[in-house]
Amino acid sequence: MIQFEVQLGTRGYPIYIGAGLLGEPRYLKEHIRGSRVFVLSNERVAPLYLEAVCRQLEPERVLHLVLPDGEATKSLQTLERVYSCLLEHRCGRDTTLLALGGGVIGDITGFAAATYLRGVDFIQIPTTLLAQVDSSVGGKTGVNHALGKNMIGAFHQPRCVIADLECLHTLEDRELRAGVAEIIKYGLIRDAEFFAWLEDNVEHLLARDAEALTYAVHRSCKNKAEVVAEDELETSGTRALLNLGHTFGHAIETALGYGQWLHGEAVACGMLMAARMSIRLGWLNEEAGERIRALLARAQLPSAPPEALQAESLQEHMARDKKARAGQLHLVLLRDIGQAVLTAEFSASTLKDTLQEFCGA
């Protein structure tokens, strides 16, 4: 079992990574302070792991709510359902919410915990690769709005993250690949050595090789934890770099309607778009661009938005991005593999040309 800390002072917490952690009660017990536990999960994950988790805790303390699977669940409507359930069961401030599932469950559980009774504890038990390497760490929580992804949310750090690598064996291939997209992201933005390792090992990840997965989850979480410790609330610009490919990707997700593409798929396509735009600006060389394209292709991730999407529609959705300042869109682009920058130094026409290259319009 690997253990390390997200260094955030009084809000700091441990990440546990290992196989079979859900069968060991000590991780949960150490981090539950109050009397009640409320587990949120989804229809796909609950049949597999809910019982194992509940077994660690006294039955009279545990409540659970099983939500539909998929990005469409991450809504204000679901949130209202969660609040109602908590209130009907008279859960007080000493309740710990427990997110058992992927990024959607983690985000909505975290936001419910941030806002129920003005804030209660929560614990992340990520069961997808994407959630284990990215969304469960760092305290970004929230829900979507019809007009944009993650537009409503809060920063609320969990009490701990328990990443059981055995959960990855029940993951669909498509979900696994979506997680690999976020792993590749860390290599691209700040860890060129890791990117090179991925070039040697991506097929091992797709084959769910235990050693490769352990290494990749650990190194990804380490990268994430370092960035979060440096810029918890995304004020200095450092944390924004984690959003490489996300402004493009969110636009694809929102324009398509939530749930058509997996988040990691949209991010993969978005990272390729960011790389192409960086090349257009003369910041990234063609060779690096080709390495990025090739690695994403080997991970079997999409390299273009669905044909139905128009460049204009994507540009419209991108304009609503949270990183916009004074109406000016900011994007994470690449100077090199392992070196991302947050920038507004591009013309609208460069962005338009990039989008048209991908949308074929």
Add this chain to the structure above:
Amino acid sequence: MIQFEVQLGTRGYPIYIGAGLLGEPRYLKEHIRGSRVFVLSNERVAPLYLEAVCRQLEPERVLHLVLPDGEATKSLQTLERVYSCLLEHRCGRDTTLLALGGGVIGDITGFAAATYLRGVDFIQIPTTLLAQVDSSVGGKTGVNHALGKNMIGAFHQPRCVIADLECLHTLEDRELRAGVAEIIKYGLIRDAEFFAWLEDNVEHLLARDAEALTYAVHRSCKNKAEVVAEDELETSGTRALLNLGHTFGHAIETALGYGQWLHGEAVACGMLMAARMSIRLGWLNEEAGERIRALLARAQLPSAPPEALQAESLQEHMARDKKARAGQLHLVLLRDIGQAVLTAEFSASTLKDTLQEFCGA
């Protein structure tokens, strides 16, 4: 003009109290950091003051949304409307939300600011006495749920509070009296000298005497700011004392349906119930209880719940209070005038007897 700080380090901010402050642009300008301003107000306040506020700012920067008046507005449904409006106008993270109204507008604006794009700035311009002396200070934000008041929310401190005493001249008498209830609260929980001053001056407040109002708003805000500085997130128990009368009061408000009674009216009745219960427990003497009853009566505040309410129904609603721990209800009760305690040291039957005394059941 009186100015002083809420001492909260990097989250600290000034409170400005004076007559005619809405006509002076400098307070707003000093505290707006970004490019856009989004004013939330209600149908009663907007016709009176919205233009004066917007006049201080360049017209192209300002958006506004006018909501229905009353407690029923403080809902997740209204919040969704606010988010949609912000997104439709592409408001970015550099938007400042401005709450122009009473406690309902302040609470919902603050919570929208806490959660829109994971947090943007907001400014409080309280226009009711209750909001000026209590709800605009301290960063408690939120909305109601059908199962309980303020059950969904966050701590999010404003950038400043601008209390223009001239706004109080357009207030209905009933609203004014509701504000006086929260003023009396400060005397009861921690400021016996202020309570004595109120015994000498309550009629001056009701007559809207400028000098008396200035003194009472200032001293109330000072009390509130001191408590908030000591216990911002209500973790030590000190801040919970500000909830004297609120557990009883929230139960009345929730049982009646939001909007029947004003919050301050319910709190007044709740403080009397807390005082009677304290006497039953032998903690407060009858003479002090009589002083409390007499002052609330002179302020023309209700001394019993509406006849339709049953003691059982109130007790049911009280059980959902946010201060409950491990299923045990905690109440703010009185040892003396100026000395409140947060306690669970009472029997269910004492609470029941107290409720039955008031409900006449």
